[in-house]
Amino acid sequence: MKHAAHTALGALATLCTVGMSAPAIAAWEPVRPVEFIVPAGTGGGADQMARTIQGIVTKHNLMKQPLVVINKSGGAGGEGFLDVKGSGGNPHKIIITLSNLFTTPLATGIPFNWKDLTPVTMLALDEFVLWVNAEKPYKTAKEYIDAVKAAPAGTMKMGGTGSKQEDQIITVAVEKATGSKFTYIPYKGGGEVAVQLVGNHVDSTVNNPIEAVAQWRGGKLRPLCVFDAQPMGYDEQVADGKSWKDIPTCKSQGLDMEYLMLRGIFMSPRATKDQIEYYVELFKKVRATPEWQDFMKSGAFNTTSLTGAEYAKWVEVEEKRHETLMKDAGFLAAAGN
Numbered sequence: 001m002k003h004a005a006h007t008a009l010g011a012l013a014t015l016c017t018v019g020m021s022a023p024a025i026a027a028w029e030p031v032r033p034v035e036f037i038v039p040a041g042t043g044g045g046a047d048q049m050a051r052t053i054q055g056i057v058t059k060h061n062l063m064k065q066p067l068v069v070i071n072k073s074g075g076a077g078g079e080g081f082l083d084v085k086g087s088g089g090n091p092h093k094i095i096i097t098l099s100n101l102f103t104t105p106l107a108t109g110i111p112f113n114w115k116d117l118t119p120v121t122m123l124a125l126d127e128f129v130l131w132v133n134a135e136k137p138y139k140t141a142k143e144y145i146d147a148v149k150a151a152p153a154g155t156m157k158m159g160g161t162g163s164k165q166e167d168q169i170i171t172v173a174v175e176k177a178t179g180s181k182f183t184y185i186p187y188k189g190g191g192e193v194a195v196q197l198v199g200n201h202v203d204s205t206v207n208n209p210i211e212a213v214a215q216w217r218g219g220k221l222r223p224l225c226v227f228d229a230q231p232m233g234y235d236e237q238v239a240d241g242k243s244w245k246d247i248p249t250c251k252s253q254g255l256d257m258e259y260l261m262l263r264g265i266f267m268s269p270r271a272t273k274d275q276i277e278y279y280v281e282l283f284k285k286v287r288a289t290p291e292w293q294d295f296m297k298s299g300a301f302n303t304t305s306l307t308g309a310e311y312a313k314w315v316e317v318e319e320k321r322h323e324t325l326m327k328d329a330g331f332l333a334a335a336g337n
Contacts, residue, residue, distance in 0.1 A: 043191025
């Protein structure tokens with residue numbers, strides 16, 4: 001009997017130990033709809049990516065709560081960034097970033113810096129391509145730049161998204177690298193930019209692949225070069241018997257300019273470790289879906305992904321690079337603004 005009692009007591013102690021070692025609080029997850037802020041207009045690359053993510057999350061039931069896309073493009077995206085910055089301690093608000101994470105505060109002097117937010121993950125890097133209307137005779141970037149240089153200064157128009165942002169930064173860099181001169185025409189988003197080029201209202205654009213691929217497939221636009229150190233790694237035919245991989249680098253065409261744009265996720269300030277980890281895991285699941293793989297391929301994205309300290313370090317380096325590019329272009333806000 002004594003042996004049986006000891007056995008029973010031992011089993012009870014084991015059960016108590018197991019119970020005590022179990023986590024008392026479950027890992028964090030959203031308890032209400034999550035606002036997914038896009039600091040840009042509808043139809044552009046960031047908007048398309050956010051809505052693709054929203055669709056993937058819904059289709060695969062990756063969240064118990066809805067993910068609601070909200071465009072806040074005012075002030076070159078400053079409206080969106082300031083909204084998230086002012087939502088400290090609210091884990092139900094995330095934001096997708098593009099280069100205006102750097103360009104908007106540098107150009108406007110608004111009280112915002114990426115360090116005001118909580119880094120979550122780099123989803124991908126977006127390419128930039130020099131596009132012309134397919135009706136025009138230019139088959140190479142060199143032919144087009146030669147035509148720009150031969151025309152009276154400023155008569156050739158470059159369309160782009162916003163002012164003093166990535167499209168205009170690239171335009172100024174091309175001007176400096178080639179001795180050419182454009183008149184830059186700003187629009188609200190990349191979708192509108194592509195439409196303006198199709199209508200011959202501008203002579204060229206530096207749209208992201210996803211912002212102009214439909215018009216390329218439709219035979220309306222022609223890609224001349226990509227602003228990357230190497231050709232894009234997608235070899236499936238897209239249009240004109242060509243793949244993204246067939247588009248030469250701009251550097252090989254005499255345009256010594258490289259530019260890749262962040263597509264990443266940040267949270268509001270003061271996010272906890274559990275909250276950050278929830279979104280890191282969520283976006284890992286998103287990237288593992290076939291729909292995401294198809295989206296990466298259709299938009300010819302560079303699929304580099306980073307989290308944690310590596311992500312923060314990459315962003316820090318890019319901020320410094322943008323400051324240099326914008327200083328060279330004369331786009332920095334005046335001191336005291």
